Amino acid sequence: MANLSSASHRFSTNVRIHSLRMWVARLVFKVLWGTSPRLAERLAVKLFFSPWNSPLSEEGKQWLDMGEPFSIRVHDRKIQAWRWGSGPGVLFVHGWSGRGIQFHRFIDPLVRAGFTAIAFDGPAHGASDGRSTSYFEFTDVVRAFFDPGLGLDIRGVVAHSFGAAAVINGLARQTDSPGTVLIAPALMLRDMVTHAFERHGVPPDLFENLLAVYENRFGYSLRRDDPHLHLKDLRRSALVIHDQDDPIVAYQDSRALSQHPGILALQTTVGLGHRKILTDPDVVETTVSHLVKEASAWTLSNAY
Secondary structure (H helix, E strand, O other): OHHHHHHHHHHHHHHHHHHHHHHHHHHHHHHHHHHOHHHHHHHHHHHHOOOOOOOOOHHHHHHHHHOEEEEEEEOOEEEEEEEEEOOOEEEEEOOOOOOHHHHHHHHHHHHHOOOEEEEEOOOOOOOOOOOOOOHHHHHHHHHHOOOHHHOOOEEEEEEEOHHHHHHHHHHOOOOOOOEEEEEOOOOOHHHHHHHHHHHOOOOHHHHHHHHHHHHHHHOOOOOOOOHHHHHHHOOOOEEEEEEOOOOOOOHHHHHHHOOOOOOEEEEEEOOOOOOHHHHOHHHHHHHHHHHHHHHHHHHHHOOO
């Protein structure tokens, strides 16, 4: 009983702290937008376009030491990457404020299955260049790894959360889609972003102005390129693995969108939340099995 009481107290305290932060943010944006719009824009970029630095675990460091480092350049930024094994490539795409090595539990099973596992730190994340980034820049980084000149021969993609949104946007522009596993994918990204800005009291004009800057810079539109709108453009069905207790990305979105046959196949987990799902052995096994099956289908379809 004491433990339950302590946990309840911590939860209540966290809720109050979060509510206070929201109230302060709304007040600050209201004042700044009326007195210094430029400063309000800088604050919004810091809050919404600048990821926090995810800590690197000891296990993650060990896997990076075993990998072969390489880098590519996208929009004149160095994107740091690593690879393990040999054979056709499987690209890992992490979420906001994540790191590529978060997928380290997938590496050995994929290498043993005959793949090259490829992970990277997104722009403004981990060992890559930049202080701020966006959905649109992430999309361009994903697309860059499919450049035939790199010789990576990517046959599979595993993506998490925000990274899954960028993968959908990128693959919609490819002539062929690899085997794809989307874990806790942010499929309704515009709604998520809009609600986040609203909760913090960001004035609508500031939101639209900032969005226009990034859209003009990279040539995308959040309204037109919302991930769920591009699901129909994928060349093959994607496997979605989503936990029904996910507190960050709504499981209901994955469930609703998976009702359309031939687009998404949904596998539901319970009790893994948003991040622990990347460490679950059953999730790893399901992902690898799906990629092996899809790679075999790709080989057969290209043999004729």
